[in-house]
Amino acid sequence: MRPPPTPRAVRAARALTMVPGDAPLDDAALILAGRRILDVGPARRVLAGFHGPVDDLGDVVLVPGLVNAHAHLELSHLRGQAPPPAGFCAWAGWLFAAARDTAPPDVLAAAVAEVAGTGTAAVIDVAGRAGAAVARALRAAGLSGLVCREILGRRAGVSLDLPPQLADAAGDGVAATVCGHALYSTAPELLRRARAVCREHGTPFSLHLAEHAGEMELFTTGRGEFAAMLAGRLLPKGWQPPGRSPVAEAAAQGLLGPDTLAVHVVSLAPGDLDILARSEVTACLCPRSNVRIGVGVADAPALAAAGVRLALGTDSLASNDDLNLWNEARALFTAHPELPGRAVLEALTVNPARLLGRDDLGRLAPGSVGGWAVLPADLAQRLA
Incomplete structure (x- = not known):
């Protein structure tokens, strides 16, 4: 049996969770184990106390896989x-x-x-x-x-x-x-x-x-x-x-x-x-x-x-x-x-x-296994 993947975090300027009722998240972060999302929300909260690797993607918009x-x-x-x-x-x-x-x-x-x-x-x-x-x-x-x-x-x-x-x-x-x-x-x-x-x-x-x-x-x-x-x-x-x-x-x-x-x-x-x-x-x-x-x-x-x-x-x-x-x-x-x-x-x-x-x-939410995707810059204005 393979060991579980080490949790890692991703940070981005914005995220669209596609969860009904959710507003766009500014300065967003996700914690993942492989493709499975463990947490998602404002980076200040999500990353507080997280000691694993953090990949800061900068000025991009994250969407579900x-x-x-x-x-x-x-x-x-x-x-x-x-x-x-x-x-x-x-x-x-x-x-x-x-x-x-x-x-x-x-x-x-x-x-x-x-x-x-x-x-x-x-x-x-x-x-x-x-x-x-x-x-x-x-x-x-x-x-x-x-x-x-x-x-x-x-x-x-x-x-x-x-x-x-x-x-x-x-x-x-x-x-x-x-x-x-x-x-x-x-x-x-x-x-x-x-x-x-x-x-x-x-x-x-x-x-x-x-x-x-x-x-x-x-x-x-x-x-x-x-x-x-x-x-x-x-x-x-x-x-x-x-x-x-x-x-x-x-x-x-x-x-x-x-x-x-x-x-x-x-x-x-x-x-x-x-x-x-x-x-x-x-x-x-x-x-x-x-x-x-x-x-x-x-x-x-x-x-x-x-x-x-x-x-x-x-x-x-x-x-x-x-x-x-x-x-x-x-x-x-x-x-x-x-x-x-x-x-x-x-x-x-x-x-x-x-x-x-x-x-x-199809969602950025705890338990989702689809990971995330970066919204291409040329589509961000239309889709974000």
């Missing part, structure tokens, strides 16, 4: 290989051919180190074949998170049990569960079963939803380039469109609720905002991935105004340049400069932590 709400770390070997933005079909066609293998251990370890090194403390990762390797890499880096075995296909009776290797690899703050891929690629019965399994595990249910206009066209009319691409591959013979938006179809299939992480939600129909808000889903936005693929970006201000809880994710290095969540915040402000800074900071911290059921993440 971030939570990346959507990643595919097993695709990290595809960094820099995606084609120029040309729409979802072009990108998906490339990915089908490129993703025959998963990231080797050294590439996966480097990707996780990048995640940790840019202020992220936890990841909700969607995995196909390398879930166990991802879980081990997260644990080795001291990160928390959830690794989701992605369910695809139309065989309603397929087992949704976790692979033994993935179940064995979980632990130390890294949980494992299942998730759906998308409405067009996973049978409705499988999606409902997957959500039920997530409830048994006490984990959120993640689903790619309304990512692009072709998905909207598929479900409303059954026509278009995307429909032609899926015919004979993922859509069963005789499949008929439900004649409603993907969001409305997900609601009709019983897939939306407070436990649902709806990833992307770029292409929405009138009424979809109300469905998402009434369902109390968390919407995970991946703005740089959406732009890189060429599908537009989600209407974050409209989602926030409707009362939809937001989270942010990097998606994979098959559709993004890096795994730095701060760059997602920058992209969001570029697309929507009117978006309130508090909403973005909540999307990076407390919202995904709440979805995970982890009150020990």
Whole structure:
């Protein structure tokens, strides 16, 4: 058994605890053992009588370690290989051919180190074949998170049990569960079963939803380039469109609720905002991935105004340049400069932590295990 880490302290000009009701802390200090926070508050009180090492960071703002709400770390070997933005079909066609293998251990370890090194403390990762390797890499880096075995296909009776290797690899703050891929690629019965399994595990249910206009066209009319691409591959013979938006179809299939992480939600129909808000889903936005693929970006201000809880994710290095969540915040402000800074900071911290059921993440508070991150200077004016 390893000895417990020696407590150390961090001091900074300001801290945003993200604890409801807490005001910003000026001249703040934290005492930590590893990533676990033992105390937080005004430096004068916290450091009184503390005799361990103190790292004075100077004129910076501390925030909780971030939570990346959507990643595919097993695709990290595809960094820099995606084609120029040309729409979802072009990108998906490339990915089908490129993703025959998963990231080797050294590439996966480097990707996780990048995640940790840019202020992220936890990841909700969607995995196909390398879930166990991802879980081990997260644990080795001291990160928390959830690794989701992605369910695809139309065989309603397929087992949704976790692979033994993935179940064995979980632990130390890294949980494992299942998730759906998308409405067009996973049978409705499988999606409902997957959500039920997530409830048994006490984990959120993640689903790619309304990512692009072709998905909207598929479900409303059954026509278009995307429909032609899926015919004979993922859509069963005789499949008929439900004649409603993907969001409305997900609601009709019983897939939306407070436990649902709806990833992307770029292409929405009138009424979809109300469905998402009434369902109390968390919407995970991946703005740089959406732009890189060429599908537009989600209407974050409209989602926030409707009362939809937001989270942010990097998606994979098959559709993004890096795994730095701060760059997602920058992209969001570029697309929507009117978006309130508090909403973005909540999307990076407390919202995904709440979805995970982890009150020990997303906050600077005693007992939190997410450590801290330094708010980049160029974002401080917007977020602090």
